[in-house]
Amino acid sequence: MDSYFLGFRRHSLLAALSALCVGIAFLFPGASPALGKKKMSAPASATSDLAARIELLGQTLVNTPLDESDELTGQIQKLVLDDLQDWFGKNPPGASANGVPYEVRVRREMESAFSKLHYPAYGLPKVFSQPWNGGVVTVCGYTLGWSDYDLMNVVALYETRDGKTRQAGIDHFVQRTGLDFDLMPAPDSTTFRFLAHGIRLGKSQPRLSTVLYGYDGQSLKVLWQVRDAYDGKIDVNKGTVTIRYLREDEYIHETAEKRKPPRHLAIYKTSPQGLTLESDTQIPF
Numbered sequence: 001m002d003s004y005f006l007g008f009r010r011h012s013l014l015a016a017l018s019a020l021c022v023g024i025a026f027l028f029p030g031a032s033p034a035l036g037k038k039k040m041s042a043p044a045s046a047t048s049d050l051a052a053r054i055e056l057l058g059q060t061l062v063n064t065p066l067d068e069s070d071e072l073t074g075q076i077q078k079l080v081l082d083d084l085q086d087w088f089g090k091n092p093p094g095a096s097a098n099g100v101p102y103e104v105r106v107r108r109e110m111e112s113a114f115s116k117l118h119y120p121a122y123g124l125p126k127v128f129s130q131p132w133n134g135g136v137v138t139v140c141g142y143t144l145g146w147s148d149y150d151l152m153n154v155v156a157l158y159e160t161r162d163g164k165t166r167q168a169g170i171d172h173f174v175q176r177t178g179l180d181f182d183l184m185p186a187p188d189s190t191t192f193r194f195l196a197h198g199i200r201l202g203k204s205q206p207r208l209s210t211v212l213y214g215y216d217g218q219s220l221k222v223l224w225q226v227r228d229a230y231d232g233k234i235d236v237n238k239g240t241v242t243i244r245y246l247r248e249d250e251y252i253h254e255t256a257e258k259r260k261p262p263r264h265l266a267i268y269k270t271s272p273q274g275l276t277l278e279s280d281t282q283i284p285f
Contacts, residue, residue: 050083051116058121058146066150066175073144077154080113080123081167084140088158088165093129093136103129106138114142121146126179132192135161137215139194143179149201153179155213157220169220174209174227176200182236184212187272191216193223195241197234205246208232212274223274239270244283260285 057076061069087109093102107127114123122145129138138158145151153173158165173179177198184193197210208231212224226232229245236242243266254261262282268275 050079050113054079054113054123055116055118058117058123061121061144061146066152069152073152076123076144077170080110080142080154081140081156081170083113084109084156084158085165085167088138088160092163092165093138093160101129102136103127103138106140110140110142124179126181128181128183128194130183130192132159133189133217135159137192138165139181141173141179141181141196143198149176151176151178153177153196153198155179155196155220157213157215159215159217168215168218171211171213171220171222173211174198174200176202177207177209184236185239185270186214187270193270195236199232200228205231205251208234208243208245210234210241210243214274224268241268241275242266243268 054076057072057079061072064072084106087106091097091105097105104127106129107125110123110125110127114125117123124143124145126141126143127139129136131137136159138160139155140158141153141155143151143153152175155171155173156167157169159168173196177200179196179198182195182197184195186193192215193212195210195212197208200207200209208229209227210225210229211222214221214223226243229243230248230251232243232245234241234243245264245266246261247264251261263285264280265283266280267278269278270276
């Protein structure tokens with residue numbers, strides 16, 4: 001009698017549980033009430049998303065000193081430039097784009113790659129595109145930073161000819177500065193030139209660095225440069241580069257004596273070799 005009663009109760013309990021599972025399955029078709037089965041995990045799509053992959057690397061950069069970041073920034077550089085190469089293959093210069101300038105379209109592609117980065121890790125693209133020697137040269141640069149001081153720069157030059165675009169050179173412009181470009185005239189049609197420049201914070205005055213790049217159809221080369229011009233300010237006009245600056249030793253000595261230090265004005269003119277100093281004179285502070 002007792003064993004019969006216990007068996008009946010066990011049977012009733014199992015039946016009730018079975019009915020409950022059926023009810024759950026009916027109310028929630030996506031749920032699986034079966035016991036012992038592993039839960040299905042959502043597919044990881046972030047690894048295939050360029051902006052998300054760069055964001056993950058950028059998060060690591062937040063706590064990585066610039067001097068130890070080459071591996072991580074190199075990975076970001078490869079992702080960005082590989083994406084650009086693929087984009088150029090699908091979007092050659094001259095393709096219709098509702099009147100949007102080509103360099104703007106390139107910059108937008110780079111901006112989308114950095115779109116998920118958040119301060120203090122961020123990416124700021126600089127782009128310009130110019131017809132040259134029967135083709136088109138597009139200069140793509142960006143500043144990757146995680147503070148106002150910890151900045152790294154990449155400059156890449158692409159040439160499009162006969163509908164095909166190739167990467168012709170890469171350089172890491174002066175670190176810990178910003179990045180801007182100016183087109184420079186060349187002495188003849190066999191060379192394409194541009195100027196990169198930026199300001200580095202630090203000490204009592206900001207410092208200017210600038211590099212003149214030349215492209216001869218084969219490779220990208222540094223033709224001329226000025227590094228860390230103390231309180232430097234640059235002006236570029238029709239092939240003439242003017243730099244106003246202080247000399248640090250004079251600045252320290254004169255300010256210690258409660259006097260205004262002299263400021264200097266250097267004027268450089270374009271030449272076959274790069275830029276040649278035409279004059280360097282003192283001007284009032």
